[in-house]
Amino acid sequence: MICSCNEQAPEDVSGALDRTLHELQLDYIHWPVSMKKDSVGYEPENLTQPDILASWREMEALYESGKARAIGVSNFSSKKLGDLLAAARVRPAVNQVECHPVWQQPKLHAFCQSEGVHLSGYAPLGSAGSQKIKIEVLKNPILKMIAEKLGKSPAQVALRWGLHMGHSVLPKSINKERLVTGTTLVHGTYGAYRTLDELWDGEM
Numbered sequence: 082m083i084c085s086c087n088e089q090a091p092e093d094v095s096g097a098l099d100r101t102l103h104e105l106q107l108d109y110i111h112w113p114v115s116m117k118k119d120s121v122g123y124e125p126e127n128l129t130q131p132d133i134l135a136s137w138r139e140m141e142a143l144y145e146s147g148k149a150r151a152i153g154v155s156n157f158s159s160k161k162l163g164d165l166l167a168a169a170r171v172r173p174a175v176n177q178v179e180c181h182p183v184w185q186q187p188k189l190h191a192f193c194q195s196e197g198v199h200l201s202g203y204a205p206l207g208s209a210g211s212q213k214i215k216i217e218v219l220k221n222p223i224l225k226m227i228a229e230k231l232g233k234s235p236a237q238v239a240l241r242w243g244l245h246m247g248h249s250v251l252p253k254s255i256n257k258e259r260l261v262t263g264t265t266l267v268h269g270t271y272g273a274y275r276t277l278d279e280l281w282d283g284e285m
Contacts, residue, residue, distance in 0.1 A: 152174060153175035153177065157176050183224075185246075205251065206219060
């Protein structure tokens, strides 16, 4: 479950978690997005700039109490993540960011690996629906060439690239055939090629 959060202020964190778990009748939920109190929708004016460290302290308390199995961050740059790591008692388990063959984020990927923070890639097929970032990953000519050589779809190659790089991929689909195809990625073969690196040098 992914939900937005308009109660990210330090004093609201614990109560907001308890109430949300009760309302959703769940034991755990996916980490939220920072929104203004009582706001509706994802318009820019509803987004906030929270006190990250103060809110993190409350999240650490939830982790230490056992209410949260893990705590993490989303869309943190290397600098923001480094600043948090320098002050954190409990290190973030994961940093969820947009990551795919056209936006590879090598610096952030390397930093997360060096710090033991798992990188989780959302929109691994590109964020074509975004008003600000419209990257047509699946139409990229290099990706299409690689897919043709491997006898795979561009989507399969893009997702397998993410796994090959060592981060998790979080595609979304309501198409049953695509969901089934996604389950074959881990054990997929490259034919005459051992790795994707033999087909492209990481630059697109």
